[in-house]
Amino acid sequence: MLKEELLKVFAEHPGEFVSGEKISQKLGCSRTAIWKHIDELRKNGYQLESAPRKGYRLVSKGDGIQPHEVKVALKTNRFGSEITYFNEIESTQTVAHELSHKGVKEGHVVIANEQTAGKGRLGRKWYSKSGTSVSMSIILRPELPPQQTPQLTLLAAVAVVRAIKSNVGISCDIKWPNDILLNGKKLVGILTEMQADPDVVHSIIIGIGLNVNQDSSEFDDEIKEVATSLRIVKGRVIERAQLIAAILNELETLYDLYLEEGFKPIKSLWEANSISVGTYIYARTMREVIYGFAKGITDDGVLLVEDQQGVTHKIYSADIEI
Numbered sequence: 001m002l003k004e005e006l007l008k009v010f011a012e013h014p015g016e017f018v019s020g021e022k023i024s025q026k027l028g029c030s031r032t033a034i035w036k037h038i039d040e041l042r043k044n045g046y047q048l049e050s051a052p053r054k055g056y057r058l059v060s061k062g063d064g065i066q067p068h069e070v071k072v073a074l075k076t077n078r079f080g081s082e083i084t085y086f087n088e089i090e091s092t093q094t095v096a097h098e099l100s101h102k103g104v105k106e107g108h109v110v111i112a113n114e115q116t117a118g119k120g121r122l123g124r125k126w127y128s129k130s131g132t133s134v135s136m137s138i139i140l141r142p143e144l145p146p147q148q149t150p151q152l153t154l155l156a157a158v159a160v161v162r163a164i165k166s167n168v169g170i171s172c173d174i175k176w177p178n179d180i181l182l183n184g185k186k187l188v189g190i191l192t193e194m195q196a197d198p199d200v201v202h203s204i205i206i207g208i209g210l211n212v213n214q215d216s217s218e219f220d221d222e223i224k225e226v227a228t229s230l231r232i233v234k235g236r237v238i239e240r241a242q243l244i245a246a247i248l249n250e251l252e253t254l255y256d257l258y259l260e261e262g263f264k265p266i267k268s269l270w271e272a273n274s275i276s277v278g279t280y281i282y283a284r285t286m287r288e289v290i291y292g293f294a295k296g297i298t299d300d301g302v303l304l305v306e307d308q309q310g311v312t313h314k315i316y317s318a319d320i321e322i
């Protein structure tokens with residue numbers, strides 16, 4: 001990757017100008033190609049100064065995530081081997097849909113430093129400001145019937161919880177179906193969307209939004225009572241590139257296990273980390289609110305809630321209050 005080699009050249013000359021001629025000799029490419037990559041680095045949040053006859057100087061890496069730092073920490077075979085990175089984009093989910101239509105490989109990841117129109121479920125908003133959060137969408141192409149895709153939301157939740165545990169040393173709780181909570185507040189949201197015909201899935205896009213380095217005053221009014229970040233709880237800044245790599249490592253391991261052995265082992269891991277089973281809950285669906293005892297999940301990832309009349313309801317989609 002020319003962009004990464006270019007960054008290496010700047011790393012060898014910290015704070016100094018490097019001439020266009022020197023760079024083109026080192027990288028074996030034209031001055032126009034260098035200019036194009038400098039322009040791309042700027043779009044990725046790097047601050048680069050250029051001066052006639054002196055060349056280029058890296059002033060600051062900005063507050064972005066460095067995709068090459070993600071790659072260095074990966075232990076995967078497929079996930080994250082291709083990364084599309086934006087310093088700022090409306091939604092990584094939208095880009096992932098477009099890339100998926102174009103036929104990118106399974107495991108391709110879209111990452112953004114900031115989303116200006118991040119999406120939650122049912123048209124809700126997801127807030128992710130520059131420099132403090134992780135917004136990523138992963139493209140999967142499993143051979144599955146569409147009704148099994150909710151299992152992958154649960155799989156993703158388990159992967160994120162395990163990555164946070166191993167990378168940051170914090171234990172989080174999963175709230176069915178797609179939230180990860182820390183001390184009762186929302187830390188992570190997961191949005192699973194698919195491209196499918198009635199009986200065959202073409203691709204599944206798993207969007208993960210994770211609050212990493214916000215302090216409590218930085219959250220937007222709509223979410224400041226309900227949101228938390230890793231930094232608030234851990235008391236220090238967390239390296240986002242490492243965390244993204246840890247999530248991709250866990251995701252690939254669990255996904256491979258799922259393809260080999262089915263949902264059963266994932267279900268056990270999910271139940272072990274979930275606060276929404278074995279307790280009384282309110283399930284707010286599009287049509288009604290059901291209060292009852294959450295007995296567990298089915299193999300399709302459906303939540304089973306027994307109401308006070310002893311009737312068991314199958315909940316496919318809802319917001320849960322515990």
Ligand code: BT5
Nearest residue numbers: 091093118119120121124126127136189190207208209227
């Ligand atoms: C979700 O929806 O929780 C799914 C969020 C998925 C976001 C990722 S980021 C990468 C990818 N690209 C996207 O555009 N989206 C995905 P839902 O369960 O509907 O929850 C949405 C609700 O969570 C909102 O109505 C707010 O109340 C709350 N919320 C929004 N931003 C939040 C944040 N940063 N932290 C905590 N809560 C938030």
